[in-house]
Amino acid sequence: MKKTLSLLIITTILCGIAPNCFATQDAKKSTEIQQNYINHREQHKKEFEQRLNLSEKQKEKAREIHKLGREQMRPIMEQIEQKRQEIEAVKLSRMAERMQQERIAQISAEIKDLEKQAQDVRKKNSQEFEKILNKKQKTELDKMKAEGRARYEQFHKARPPFQGLGTPGFLLKPINPPPHHEGLWK
Numbered sequence: 212m213k214k215t216l217s218l219l220i221i222t223t224i225l226c227g228i229a230p231n232c233f234a235t236q237d238a239k240k241s242t243e244i245q246q247n248y249i250n251h252r253e254q255h256k257k258e259f260e261q262r263l264n265l266s267e268k269q270k271e272k273a274r275e276i277h278k279l280g281r282e283q284m285r286p287i288m289e290q291i292e293q294k295r296q297e298i299e300a301v302k303l304s305r306m307a308e309r310m311q312q313e314r315i316a317q318i319s320a321e322i323k324d325l326e327k328q329a330q331d332v333r334k335k336n337s338q339e340f341e342k343i344l345n346k347k348q349k350t351e352l353d354k355m356k357a358e359g360r361a362r363y364e365q366f367h368k369a370r371p372p373f374q375g376l377g378t379p380g381f382l383l384k385p386i387n388p389p390p391h392h393e394g395l396w397k
Contacts, residue, residue, distance in 0.1 A: 262355065263348045272343045280336035287329045294322045 260270060301314050341349060 263344070263351055265348070269343050273340055276336055276339045280332060283332045284329060287325055287332065291322055291325045291329070294318050294325065
């Protein structure tokens, strides 16, 4: 009885302490990940500025453009997040399936419009940034963009377009087509 009671007490104490230990470790890991992200972003920013050989005046102007862009983007991104939450609420609502689909389609169209606005703000900010660069810097920026595109395409292979009614072509083709149908599947 005493062994069982002491085992029960020890187990209770450990169960009370263990989650706190794990929570502390998770918090440390999360903080470490955030710090690594911030360090990586700062390093990337420095490399970007060095590669373009930006002057202090250009760096200051770029910061202003970036800050203005973030201020313009904030309300748009908040609206997008609000619309996404609205979609989740509609999905959880008890309205008819057809009405849900119509409402979700309407909200999705609104999100698409907001995303276009966000893209326009990004494009405008990019153009503003390019205005502060000289010809040599613009050439280097174009080279950097091309390298980024190539790196993206290296890891994100293009998929072939689908054939049929939204079905991937490989699902439409029989594994061993009969000889008289071979020409149809090419």
